Amino acid sequence: MVALVEIKARxxxxxxxxxxxxxxxxxxxxxxxLVGLKTHCKTALVVRRxxxxxxxxxxxxxxxxxxxxxxxxxxxxxxxxxxDIGADLTDLFNSLTGYSRKxxxxxxxxxxxxxxxxxxxxxxxxxxxxxxxxxxxxxGRIRLKMNALVDEQVIDALYRASRAGVRIEVxxxxxxxxxxxxQGISENIIVRSILGRFLEHSRILHFRAIDEFWIGSADMMxxxxxxxxxxxxxxxxxxxxxxxxxxxxxxxxxxxxCWELGPDGQWTASPQEGHSVRDHxxxxxxRHRSP
Numbered sequence: 001m002v003a004l005v006e007i008k009a010r011x012x013x014x015x016x017x018x019x020x021x022x023x024x025x026x027x028x029x030x031x032x033x034l035v036g037l038k039t040h041c042k043t044a045l046v047v048r049r050x051x052x053x054x055x056x057x058x059x060x061x062x063x064x065x066x067x068x069x070x071x072x073x074x075x076x077x078x079x080x081x082x083x084d085i086g087a088d089l090t091d092l093f094n095s096l097t098g099y100s101r102k103x104x105x106x107x108x109x110x111x112x113x114x115x116x117x118x119x120x121x122x123x124x125x126x127x128x129x130x131x132x133x134x135x136x137x138x139x140g141r142i143r144l145k146m147n148a149l150v151d152e153q154v155i156d157a158l159y160r161a162s163r164a165g166v167r168i169e170v171x172x173x174x175x176x177x178x179x180x181x182x183q184g185i186s187e188n189i190i191v192r193s194i195l196g197r198f199l200e201h202s203r204i205l206h207f208r209a210i211d212e213f214w215i216g217s218a219d220m221m222x223x224x225x226x227x228x229x230x231x232x233x234x235x236x237x238x239x240x241x242x243x244x245x246x247x248x249x250x251x252x253x254x255x256x257x258c259w260e261l262g263p264d265g266q267w268t269a270s271p272q273e274g275h276s277v278r279d280h281x282x283x284x285x286x287r288h289r290s291p
Contacts, residue, residue, distance in 0.1 A: 041231035056086030060233040062202040073201040111230035123157040129209035140166035141208035150177040151220040162188040181263040191261035196281040
């Protein structure tokens, strides 16, 4: 058994040191990541012999494996036995524990070498697919949910997509350097922020024209894309993508209580007084509550 513990986890340094010692005393091989990079990805891999074959069970999530934040944060995760993701996670763990040096992956986007380029590539493919349908018939639509959006290269790619006619909707909890609704630049972009009982923490990407959903640990910030180990995984199962689509539709519903960002950089409460209001988190809890 191998466990990678990030000692530099903010607010959890002492707890993580204690866990690392306890794991080592129990016989677990504890690794501390790569020199110069903070390990921020949230992944788990179980390799199991089943008869004559070896099967890999994988988890890629947006939230920490932390009992406290699990009760306070909104997050999503993918649990899968897909061989392609299992092979990539095996390579990732071998790299993090020092057994190999891996910079590119087949089915995962991994920072610091692959997430920014992978996202920009998908934005550009979305634009191409939108244009191929025609100016008035294009299905280009990008939906993003994250904690922060400040990376200039990603923002510039979104501006280009907006100018090409792609509809872009951003749900961001914290800082956002992108300016929506600017004439000639971002008329096709809206940005909103949701505050509720739980801290919005999931990172989800959707590119409609190329039909791709991604989830993972990375925010669009320099530190995440350049100085951390982050992982984004594609969600392909139709039942699961339908749940992610439902989450976006709820967050972007005109009646959902939120804050909307204007081209002047000011946030405005929405909906306006006198209009019907729904709570995004309460709606999702009600929909997914066990009978």
